[in-house]
Amino acid sequence: MTVIRKKGFTNGIRLDENKKSAYSPIQIFKIPSRVIIPLQQHIGAECEPLVKKGDFVLEGQLIGDSSEAISARIHSSINGVVSGILKIVNPSTSTIINAVEIRAHENPETHLHNRTNKTEEIREKASPAPPKATDNIPSAADAAIDDTITFADDILKASDDIHYDRGDTLSFNTGITKTTDDITSYTDDILAAVDKIPVIRLLEIIKNSGIVGLGGAAFPTHIKLSPPAKNKIDTLIINGCECEPYITSDHRLMLEYGHEVICGIYIISRILKTGNVFIAIEDNKEDAIINLENIIYSLGLEKSFKIVSLQSKYPMGAEKVLIYNILRRKVPAGSLPFDVGVVVNNVGTSRAVYDAVIKGKPLIERVITVTGDIESPVNLMVRIGTLLGDIIESIHAPKDKSLKLIFGGPMTGFSINNMDFPVTKAINCILVKHVSKQAENNCIRCSRCVSVCPMNLMPLMYASFVKNNKYDACREYYIESCIECGSCAYVCPASIPLLGYIKTGKSVLARNN
Amino acid sequence: METRELIKSGEILISHPPHIWKGFSTAKIMYIVLAILLLPAGAAVYFFGLHALWVMLSSTATAILVEFIIRKLRKKRFVMDGSAAITGLLLALTLPPRIPIWMVIVGSVFSIAIVKEAFGGLGYNIFNPALAGRAFLAICFPVRMTEWYLPGNFAVDAMTSATPLSESYMYEGTKAAVYKDLFFGNIAGSIGETSAMIIIIGGLILISLRLIDWRIPVIYIGTVAAGALIFGQDAVFQIFAGGLMLGAFFMATDYVTSPVTPLGRSIFAFGAGVITLLIRNYSAMPEGVCFAILIMNAFTPLIDKYIKPKPFGYLRKRAKLKIKDQVKV
Numbered sequence: 001m002t003v004i005r006k007k008g009f010t011n012g013i014r015l016d017e018n019k020k021s022a023y024s025p026i027q028i029f030k031i032p033s034r035v036i037i038p039l040q041q042h043i044g045a046e047c048e049p050l051v052k053k054g055d056f057v058l059e060g061q062l063i064g065d066s067s068e069a070i071s072a073r074i075h076s077s078i079n080g081v082v083s084g085i086l087k088i089v090n091p092s093t094s095t096i097i098n099a100v101e102i103r104a105h106e107n108p109e110t111h112l113h114n115r116t117n118k119t120e121e122i123r124e125k126a127s128p129a130p131p132k133a134t135d136n137i138p139s140a141a142d143a144a145i146d147d148t149i150t151f152a153d154d155i156l157k158a159s160d161d162i163h164y165d166r167g168d169t170l171s172f173n174t175g176i177t178k179t180t181d182d183i184t185s186y187t188d189d190i191l192a193a194v195d196k197i198p199v200i201r202l203l204e205i206i207k208n209s210g211i212v213g214l215g216g217a218a219f220p221t222h223i224k225l226s227p228p229a230k231n232k233i234d235t236l237i238i239n240g241c242e243c244e245p246y247i248t249s250d251h252r253l254m255l256e257y258g259h260e261v262i263c264g265i266y267i268i269s270r271i272l273k274t275g276n277v278f279i280a281i282e283d284n285k286e287d288a289i290i291n292l293e294n295i296i297y298s299l300g301l302e303k304s305f306k307i308v309s310l311q312s313k314y315p316m317g318a319e320k321v322l323i324y325n326i327l328r329r330k331v332p333a334g335s336l337p338f339d340v341g342v343v344v345n346n347v348g349t350s351r352a353v354y355d356a357v358i359k360g361k362p363l364i365e366r367v368i369t370v371t372g373d374i375e376s377p378v379n380l381m382v383r384i385g386t387l388l389g390d391i392i393e394s395i396h397a398p399k400d401k402s403l404k405l406i407f408g409g410p411m412t413g414f415s416i417n418n419m420d421f422p423v424t425k426a427i428n429c430i431l432v433k434h435v436s437k438q439a440e441n442n443c444i445r446c447s448r449c450v451s452v453c454p455m456n457l458m459p460l461m462y463a464s465f466v467k468n469n470k471y472d473a474c475r476e477y478y479i480e481s482c483i484e485c486g487s488c489a490y491v492c493p494a495s496i497p498l499l500g501y502i503k504t505g506k507s508v509l510a511r512n513n
Numbered sequence: 514m515e516t517r518e519l520i521k522s523g524e525i526l527i528s529h530p531p532h533i534w535k536g537f538s539t540a541k542i543m544y545i546v547l548a549i550l551l552l553p554a555g556a557a558v559y560f561f562g563l564h565a566l567w568v569m570l571s572s573t574a575t576a577i578l579v580e581f582i583i584r585k586l587r588k589k590r591f592v593m594d595g596s597a598a599i600t601g602l603l604l605a606l607t608l609p610p611r612i613p614i615w616m617v618i619v620g621s622v623f624s625i626a627i628v629k630e631a632f633g634g635l636g637y638n639i640f641n642p643a644l645a646g647r648a649f650l651a652i653c654f655p656v657r658m659t660e661w662y663l664p665g666n667f668a669v670d671a672m673t674s675a676t677p678l679s680e681s682y683m684y685e686g687t688k689a690a691v692y693k694d695l696f697f698g699n700i701a702g703s704i705g706e707t708s709a710m711i712i713i714i715g716g717l718i719l720i721s722l723r724l725i726d727w728r729i730p731v732i733y734i735g736t737v738a739a740g741a742l743i744f745g746q747d748a749v750f751q752i753f754a755g756g757l758m759l760g761a762f763f764m765a766t767d768y769v770t771s772p773v774t775p776l777g778r779s780i781f782a783f784g785a786g787v788i789t790l791l792i793r794n795y796s797a798m799p800e801g802v803c804f805a806i807l808i809m810n811a812f813t814p815l816i817d818k819y820i821k822p823k824p825f826g827y828l829r830k831r832a833k834l835k836i837k838d839q840v841k842v
Contacts, residue, residue, distance in 0.1 A: 015533070245533065320825060330826040404526045410533045417525040433533075435526055441539055441592060442636035447726075447773035455825040458773060458817075481824040486531035493539040494636075500529030 003293060005283070005309045006325060011454045012313040013487050015411075017284060018245045021369050021377035026252050028381045029394070031104065035078055035385030037063065038099040040090055041424040042212040043219045044070035046097050055082045056105065060362050062208075063100050072220040072425075073210035077364035077383035080104040091407070091414045092218075092426070094507070099422070102385070187259050187299060190358055194267055202271050202357060209356035210363045210425075214348030215239055215250075215317070216408065218426035221349055225271045231338040233272050237326060238265050240281040240288065240347040241310060241317030244409030247429040249367040250347045252379045254281070254288035257351050258295045264350030265305070267357050272343055275304040278326050279347075284312040314411065315485035319344050321454050333481045348428070363425060372406075372432035373398055382423050388430065389419035397432050406431035411486040441494035449488035449498060455481045459488035459498045466501040471512065474505045482506070539635075542724060543595030549715045550602050553759065556711040557704040560664035561610040565704040569605040571614050575621035576601030583630040596635050600624050603643035603763060606705025607756060607803070608650070610662050616654055620646040640810045641770045644760075644803050651803070661701035695753035702755070709753045716762030725766035728775060729782045733761040736786025744794055757789065760802035770810040777813075777820040785809045 040046035047064030051057055057076040064074030080102040090097045183190065194202075207222035227233050238261075242250045254261060269277050281289050289307055296305045308326050310316050320331045322344060329340040337344055348366065355361040364384050371377035375396045382391065388405065397403070406413040407427050423430075449459040458477050465473045482502050489498040557565040576597040584591035601621050608617060624646030632638045651658045694700045698708025706712075719725045734752050741751035752758070765771060765785055772781050785805045792801025 324825075332826045332828050333824055335826070402526060404528070404532055406532050411531040413530055413532065415527050415532065417527055431532070435528075435532060437526070438534060439590075441594070442634060444539055444636045444768045445773055446542070446768040450773050450822070456822040457824055458821060460773065477821060478824040478827075481826070490531050490533060491535050491537070493537055493542055495534060495538065497529045499531065503529065
């Protein structure tokens with residue numbers, strides 16, 4: 001029995017799911033002619049640009065790095081030429097950050113030549129007797145090498161920027177020479193190969209690939225996977241809840257990339273050395289549960305991998321709520337899941353880990369759901385840095401007034417009015433919605449916000465304190481425990497933007513300290 | 514690119530998340546409560562005749578009008594959310610059946626103008642406006658506010674009757690008959706308070722729609738019943754007589770003037786029960802519900818300050834950590 005069904009969780013709200021794109025397979029979105037890649041797409045320090053205006057860059061080339069402890073590398077998502085370093089606003093921190101603007105190059109021959117030279121340079125460095133490539137496709141040469149793992153190590157050490165060759169680098173870290181993308185027939189081989197790669201190497205690959213949590217918080221994954229020594233990690237939870245309405249990107253991933261996801265989870269569990277893995281999926285995604293269950297059985301992983309079917313309630317996918325619902329462990333306020341021996345990762349992150357370790361591919365694309373009040377909601381595999389305008393052009397956006405463009409889900413996403421805003425690693429959805437302006441009325445103290453709060457807070461208090469500039473009083477009511485799920489504002493009869501007041505209060509308190 | 518043009522014209526909205534709203538607005542809540550209040554209002558007309566209807570209509574109309582005028586004078590937005598209508602109707606339900614209309618209007622003006630709007634309007638009032646209006650009338654016109662009549666007797670020269678809770682009230686007939694009268698409402702009292710059955714039906718609808726917290730009426734009535742047993746009184750009589758039912762289901766549960774946490778509400782209801790018992794047993798007044806709830810209203814901010822739910826994952830070690838930090842500094 002790999003599926004555990006759980007109930008419980010009395011707080012939390014039922015939302016209209018509106019998962020309109022649940023049956024729309026993931027489509028590969030066209031490679032954009034221009035991308036803007038912010039140098040801070042994660043929690044942590046902003047990266048320094050490693051390229052300058054006029055540089056040629058390759059798909060997967062490292063273009064941003066930071067020496068800070070908490071940061072994640074940034075890679076170019078297309079082949080092209082750097083057309084400038086721009087200043088843009090990071091919506092999650094409201095700070096001005098740098099972004100690399102890259103235009104696809106008209107003449108791919110030029111940079112293909114460039115790339116081959118570079119690759120050969122590295123190969124010479126890496127291997128004392130490099131096998132000479134018979135043609136210009138370097139991966140064919142890679143496949144011919146016997147000790148691919150050592151080779152991969154050296155390549156990674158020599159240069160992190162061009163170890164990725166799109167499409168056929170399955171051989172890179174595993175020694176498997178099959179070139180098809182359909183891995184269903186040889187997943188066993190991949191798992192066996194993963195067992196041979198040292199943990200420290202796996203972590204390094206994840207770090208070099210710039211992987212961050214793809215569920216929305218974008219915390220650098222390599223830090224999440226190297227917990228402090230004092231914390232013994234006994235459980236890995238893979239978050240496939242996708243509790244926000246409309247979003248279906250993780251759902252489609254679990255259906256279409258089930259093998260990749262399971263392999264990624266296997267890699268993560270190997271890094272954490274835990275045999276206790278829960279894959280949490282809400283019970284509105286029964287097909288995904290069945291698919292992953294079949295894969296787990298076919299790979300003989302059912303002893304350690306268990307699927308937990310959870311009630312579809314918001315915010316089930318919030319880390320602390322999820323851990324409590326599965327393990328009945330409470331993460332102390334102000335602490336991380338490390339402290340209760342748990343690491344939580346998203347299914348999208350698992351797939352990115354698979355891509356990095358098995359395909360040698362850094363995080364340069366992700367699945368997003370484009371949905372809302374549009375004719376045909378879709379799930380798209382887009383390159384990081386793709387501009388909102390390009391995506392909006394491809395759908396039939398309604399012409400009406402009072403339209404909102406939302407990056408992220410309807411509960412936590414941020415609305416935007418700039419068509420040049422790029423898709424970042426943290427974005428899982430683009431939502432086009434009609435919204436009527438709601439006037440904010442007086443609070444009638446109905447306490448609906450108190451009863452829905454998953455963190456047991458009193459959101460109504462924050463609104464009145466922030467309105468009266470009594471920020472310190474917010475702390476007496478534990479404002480820092482808020483996970484910003486937005487449930488309070490959703491139920492508020494007076495349509496008070498409670499989450500807005502909370503965010504204001506939090507940021508003022510953070511600045512004052 | 515229509516959307517691009519929309520951006521240029523500033524039609525794309527920017528706001529904080531969440532971007533969806535449940536849509537269960539204040540006005541909807543108020544109108545549902547108002548609809549449920551039509552039950553005791555109908556009973557009032559049935560038991561006390563057309564004058565009860567005029568009392569309720571004048572009180573409600575005055576409340577809405579006064580709120581409109583004061584919002585305009587204060588240059589604030591007037592929202593027709595039904596809250597003034599509820600205050601007006603609730604006030605009327607607590608008044609005696611033969612009260613002159615001008616007194617009703619005075620009470621209604623006081624409720625809205627002084628108790629509600631002078632404190633800042635909906636959501637900012639400390640005291641329940643309807644109860645405060647009733648208390649004001651009881652202090653200004655003590656005689657007319659304690660003239661009770663038996664239901665069904667619409668004659669001009671009808672005899673006044675004692676309220677069932679006063680000492681001069683005499684049982685007529687068997688105990689069972691008295692209980693029956695109390696339950697169905699065939700008894701002297703305020704126009705909307707006599708029929709316990711109708712109020713309980715309305716209250717149960719409110720609870721089942723999750724519009725009010727069950728803790729307040731259950732604990733309030735439970736406390737009064739338990740107290741009556743301790744004082745050696747007839748518990749059934751104590752909970753059905755007087756304004757306890759209306760107070761417990763419709764007055765004490767007022768969102769604005771009651772605490773917001775489950776524990777806070779329990780304390781609030783228990784306190785109201787205790788004060789009701791004290792007033793009924795030791796004061797000169799026969800009835801204590803109105804003042805008991807008003808006194809507990811005054812405690813509400815205090816209860817909300819000290820009864821905070823512990824946040825998820827709260828650590829008691831917080832105090833210790835602080836001391837450590839100080840040592841370090």
